[in-house]
Amino acid sequence: MKPKILRMLQRKDLTKEQIVKDIIAGIIVAIIALPLSIALGISSGVSPEKGLITAIIAGFFISFLGGSRVQIGGPTGAFVVIVYGIIQNYGLEGLILATIMAGIILVIMGFLKLGSVIKFVPHPITVGFTSGIAITLLSTQIKDLLGLKINNVPAEFFEKWQSYLTNIHSFNLSTFLVGLGSLLIIVLWPRINKTIPGSLIALIIATLAVKFLNLPVETIGSRFGEISSSLPAPKLEIVDLNTIKELFKPAMTIAILAAIESLLSAVVADGMIGGKHDSNMELVAQGVANITSGLFGGIPATGAIARTAANVKNNGRSPIAGMVHAVTLLLIMIVLMPLAKLIPMTSLAAILIVVSYNMGEWSTFKSLLKAPKSDVTVLITTFLLTVIFDLVVAIEIGMIFAMCLFMKRVADTTKIKGMINEIRNLEDNDSSLNLDNIDDMVLVYEINGPFFFGIVHKFMDVMNEIKPSAEVLVLDMKNANALDASAIDALERLYHRCENYKIKLLLANIQPQPKKVLQKMGFLNLIGKNSIFDSKEDALEASLNIATNKPLNGQTAIA
Structure with a gap:
């Protein structure tokens, strides 16, 4: 078990030309990650700088220690609903401790060489819970997209929608139009330029419009006030055994999702570059990244498929790109973070609506509906349980269904x-x-x-x-x-x-x-x-x- 960067140095795989390409790719990925990290932090129920802190700290360690050449780590849409629920139940301190505990679990999983076990999670389960998370993430953005006046949005899916319908009278037309405009820019911008992310262009245009037209639209500053532009000092609160026991389930939820998503992302990256990742080293890196993210007050992190794909498409081929991405975000945070308070909340909602659509494997979901009835049962069950309850319940029951149906198929063949x-x-x-x-x-x-x-x-x-x-x-x-x-x-x-x-x-x-x-x-x-x-x-x-x-x-x- 060695970090991929050490293997590449030992084999002398890094050339000056490739290092330059990796630096450029890292800067481009940082520009893509900037609005996403802020939006994901806010939607998770924390202040915007915590999303950036996670991308900086966790993103650096995932690349530095990881078992993949091109994996880019940071906060992802899959964690939004889970993190929001943990904060509702246990507060920010509970989330930080759960994140550190999840990191320790991931490190143990890596050293026990459990990376290969993830491959035994059936495809209908991964598609089911990914699509379910996409729906729940989409549902969390309705308040900010429509400008609804709701102090505390419930974490549960049906209660959340009931709250939206109850408060629909507070709909803000200006907020909705800015959000809709941001959404159209994000979707249509790639036809003009594929290098500069549409989300960044949407944020800039929406921010300027709200500022100079003096529109009555809620911004990051009006909700959170002043935003810190420096990294906090690492700290660890003293906790008792009862608190650890209480947070074990949320920590295990974070660890399972981080393991599955990061290894799926690494597999996708392998297919794009024709490489092979070390799954156990990747789990260790994910664990260290979450421990350090928690120590600095960040939120859970994992491998991000979209940012990893962007890295590959921009010729990133070594972990240097991921480390440059983290350093670039740190510099942006120090220099430009005070300006972030001008960003409209509805524009961030538009960004995450696009993220939720892209993370839902809808074409695969549709094709799996034509699969054998047993697979369709597992798919639909996992999807519905993810939306209605949570990820752990969905995976547990989905795996039980899958195993029982698999054993029945095997028994029928004997x-x-x-x-x-x-x-x-x-x-x-x-x-x-x-x-x-x-x-x-x-x-x-x-x-x-x-x-x-x-x-x-x-x-x-x-x-x-x-x-x-x-x-x-x-x-x-x-x-x-x-x-x-x-x-x-x-x-x-x-x-x-x-x-x-x-x-x-x-x-x-x-x-x-x-x-x-x-x-x-x-x-x-x-x-x-x-x-x-x-x-x-x-x-x-x-x-x-x-x-x-x-x-x-x-x-x-x-x-």
Whole structure:
């Protein structure tokens, strides 16, 4: 586990030409991140400079220590609803502590090498909660877009909309027109210039319009007053164990979302540059970034897909771009932050409405509705739970649904099949043997697919149909590549049942994983080595020998 910047230095991958490109890319990304960081900070329920502090501190460490060449970190839209809810319940001090705790959890996850575990989160779940967060983020911007006079907007989705409808009489036309104009500029500006972000142009035009036309529109200054333009000194409050216990769930929520979003962003970046990130080092970097962000009074941070993509498109190819982005934001904050108080709140709302639309994977969401019903169920459930409740509930229940439906699909593919005329089809059968009733005496079954707890009931239903008059039961396990404790319990029950009916149980073609488990749990010793065969043919010859009680090809019958 090494930060990507160290690996690149050791391999001498950094050239002067690339460093220049990275510096330019970092400056461009900083310009893009400036309005976003301010808007995300305010929408999260904190003062605007805290969004910038997060982008500066966390953004630097995510690039400096990260496992991706091009990842850009900072506050993201996915955290807005979560952070707002934490502040409502626990205050700013609670949020800071939860952010630091989340950072510690992420560092532990990285050192435990849990980065690869994230890949087991099904695609419908990530699309479901991402789209759900997009809807909830959009809903948080309605107040500022319409200029509604509401002192405390509820955190819950339906209560929030009820509050909007109740206070719709306070609608401010000037505020709405400025917000609508900002929205149109953001959407249409890329047709004119793709280098300078439309959000920055919208902020400048809207700010000038409100200032010189003296429009009755709420600004950052009218809401927050004077804004600090310097980094605060790091500090850590002394907390008791009960507070830590109370904040563990919010901290885990932040950690899970940060892990998923940052690694998804890194995967997207890999596809764009043809590289490969170190997921465990990335988690460590995300953890350190959130710890330091919390110490400086910032909010949670993670890898930002849009800013990372902008970095790649502007030829950023090393972590230097991300570090330059953080330093540039620091310089902007020191020089220009006092002017930020003139920015209209409705323009920031317009920026985040575009962010919410872009983060919602709507085309993917639509295509997934054509997927199998199980995937559609997981998608819709995760989406609705994210909107109605929160991310943790959505992921927990979504994962439970996904796992149950996956196990059902696997169980449906596993077949317990009885084989007919297997003995009669043996080559070199002794023609003198009486095989009239041999199919009733020797029963052959194949297990095709994983043999686990989800298939045990089907297995036992088939085995319960075995007649006591049989002499031998052969289980061919050639296609049973996996076996668990429930399957062994079923085999033990079958063995004792066969023992009661004086039926000889033989196993054939035991694969490596099942053989190892059967050995460790003592089943092979229980059944005996003379009941285990490397091939089905050997087991069938032994079965014929037992059923006819005569030697076959010079062998002694198994008693």
